[in-house]
Amino acid sequence: MSTVDKNLTSFIDIAKDSDFSIHNLPYGIFSETANEQRRAGVAIGEQVLDLSILESEGLLSLEGGPYFDQPTLNAFIDSGRDNWTTARKTIQTLLSTDNKDLSDNQDLIDKALFKQADVTMHLPVQVPGFTDFYSSKKHATNVGTMFRDPSNALLPNWTEMPVGYNGRASTVIVSGDDVVRPSGQLKPNADERPIFSPCKRLDFELETAFVVGRGNNIGQPIAVDDAIEHIFGMVLLNDWSARDIQKWEYVPLGPFNAKTFASEVSPWIVTMDALAPFKTPCPTQEPKPLAYLNEKETNNSYDINLSVELMPENSDETTVVCETNFKYMYWSMAQQLTHHTITGCKVEVGDMMGSGTISGPTPDSYGSMLEIAWNATKPVSLKGGETRSFIEDGDTVIMKGYSEKDGIRVGFGEVRGKVLPALNFNFDK
Template identity: 55%
Template sequence: MIINIPENSDFSIYNIPFGIFSTLDGSPRAGVAVGEYILDLAATAQLNVFDFDTAVFEKETLNDFISLGKEITKKVRRDVQTWLQDENSVLAGKPGLFIKQSEAQMHLPVRIGDYTDFYSSIEHATNVGKMFRDPENALLPNWKHIPVGYHGRASSIAVSGEPIHRPKGQTIPNGADKPVFGPTQRLDFELEMGFVTGKNTALGESIATDGAEDYIFGLVLFNDWSARDIQKWEYVPLGPFLAKNFASHISPWIVTLEALEPFKVPGPSQEPEVLPYLKYHGNKNYDVNLEVAITPEGSGEQTVCRSNFKYMYWNMAQQLAHHTVNGCNINIGDLYGSGTISGKDEGSYGSMLELAWMGTKPLKMKDGSERKFILDGDTVIMRGYAKKDGKRVGFGEVSAKVLPAIK
C-alpha cells in the first residue's frame, strides 16, 4: 500500500469517495479520501495518467467531473484503487500528492441546483402520526402508495463544520389565539442520507426504477434541521417553509454507488402492492449503520441515536422514479434527502422529536443536563458506515454547532 490506511477507517481502499478541498496555498479542487489523507486529483492529473480533460479536477465543484459519465468516473476510482495497492505505481515516491485531511478545508462537493426531501421511513412517519394525529391511524391514506416528498431550498445547504444560528419565526404558544415571533424553542435534527444525481434528463422524460441507479452518482450523510414549533404553526396547508429552509448540512465526501454495492440488502415488504411504475427488482436498500451524537458546549460527546439506512420503506430507485414520473427533469448535482431514518426501537429514532417524544421524555446528558430539543452551544454529529466481510466503507461525519439567534 502506498500509504498507511488505519484499520476501521471510513476511507478504506474499498471506498475512494470524491470531494472538493482546499489548502492554504491552493484553490478548491477535487480529491479522494484515503485513510487520513486526501489524494489531490488535480495534482495527480499532472502525471498525464488520465485520458480526458482533467481541467474538471480544478473546478470548485464535482459537477463537471460527474458529467463525464460513470464510465469515466468509475475508471478513475478503479485506477486510484490499483495505484494505491501497487508499490511501483505512478503514485509511488510522490508524497506531495497526499494532503492530510486535518490540514485541508472541505467545501460543498457539488453545485446543488435543486433539492428534494422525502418522507420515506415508515417508523418515523408512524411516530409523527401518533404524536400529532390519531394513534390508531398514524399514516395518512396516501403514505403506502407514494414516496411522499417536497421541494426544499438548495441555497441554505452547507457543508459539515459550518455553524448555524438558531432560526426565528412565528409560533403559536399553547392556549394562545394569535402567534408570537422569536427564536425557535424546538430546534431539531433529522438523521438522513442524501443522494446526488449524476445525469441530466430532459423535461418530459421519466426514469424507471430498474434504471434509476444509472442516474445516481453517490450518497452523503444529511442533517435536515427542523424548527418544530415554527413548523407546527405554518405547515398547513402547503407544508414546511421557514421551519426547514434555514439550513441543512451534508458530509463533504460523496460515496459512490459502486462502493456501496456489496452492502445491498432487501427492503421491507410493501403492502398494499404498489403501482407498476414503483415496482422494482433486486435489492435496493443499503445496510449502512448510522448514529447521532450531541456535544454540549464544554462537555463530552454523547451518542443519542443508532439507526440504519436499511430501514427505509421507500428506496432511492422508487423515489427517483416517482419524482420524474410526471416528466420533471433532473440535473447533475441535484440533492435528494431520504427523510428522517428511524428504526423500530426508541434508541434508533432519528430526531429529537421522537427520542424525547415531543418533550415528554427528556434525554439525560453526561453533564447532568437534559435535552428535549437542541440548545444553543450544542454540536450535533452524524456518522455512518457499512461493514461486511472485512470491507468497511464510511462517510466520515456531518457536524454543526448551533449558535444563538441573530438579534
C-alpha cells in the first residue's frame, strides 16, 4: 500500500478542498462527447488527464500494455498490482512540480488535459457481477426495529457473517443517468390481493462499493488476510430501492425487483492505495468471528466522510439530509469478499460489491429515507418549504464522499441521479 509524501505537489492548480488531489488520482472512463471514443483518464483538480495519450507518447509504459485506449478499465485492472503501482507512481511523477516532461510540453498538455466539465463520464468497468451486502449494524437494527420486535431487531445470523444478496450487474449505471420510477406489485391492504402500481416509496441507500481487482478460481476461496489484495478500489453507490415493492416480495427469498432497476455509481474509482492513509479499525465484533473471518489486520476499515443531498425539481437548492462515515460499517470489505467466496464462488475482475446502507449512530447520520423519516412518520423539511418521506418524481439525489487527514484530501466526487415518472403501462392492448 502507498505512503503519503506530504511534500508532493502538482504543477496543476488544485483547490485545497478538491477531491482530486495528486494524492488521489482516481481512474475513470471518459469521452469528449457522449458518442466519441471512450478511453481511460485520471481526475486531477478540475481536469482529466488522458492516459491513452501518455501511453501513446511513451510516458506511461506498462508490462503487457497498451491498456488505456479502451472503453473500460478491466484490462488494466486485470494486469495486476505491479502495473497498478507503476502506473500510480508514474502519473504522480508526471504531474508533480519537480518533473518537466509534461509541465514544459504545452503541445502535450493541450492534447492530454481536459476540463471535467467538458467531458462525458461513463461506467468505468464492465461489471460481470453485482453483490450487495447488509453490513451496517445501525441500519439493520433500525430496519428490524421498524418491521419486527425491537428487542429482536437483528436476526441471529447477522453478527455471525456478512449477509448479502446477488443483484443485477445489468442495471449498474453511472452518475448522471436518470432513474425511471419502477412499477410492480404492491400490497397496500393486508386483507386484499396485491395491486400493480408505480412505486410509492422510492428510496435511496447511501453505500460504497468495492471493485474486484483480482479474481479466484472456482472452488478456491479467498483467505481473509489476502482479500484486500483482490480489491482494486472503491466507488460511491446509490442503491436505489422500492420499499413498498420490497415489503411484499422479500419473503421468503429476499430482495428481487425492488432492487434490480438501478444501482448508480460514481464515475471515478478511488484506489485502495490512495485510501491507505485513512485506514481505521472496524467497530468491535461480538461474538468474535469464526476463524475464516478473523482478520489479523486491525485497521481494516476506512475513515470516509459521506453525505446525501436532496434537490427538488425546479430548484437549485439542495438540502443535506444525511452525514455519516464509512467507519461505522460492522463487517469489513475483506470479510465480505472472503465470506462471498468461502463456498468456492468465483469472483471476477470488475465485479462490484456494495457495502449495504451506511448508517451512523444518530438520526442525521442514517443512510436511507426509510430511516431518516422513520417509515414516513417523521417527514424531512427541505429548503424552500417542501417535505419528504420518500423520493418524489423530479427529485435529484446527490451523494458525496471524501477522506481528509493532515491536510491531505482524497475524495470520490459525487454520484447524482434524477428520478423520472414511471412508465405508463396499458395492459388492455
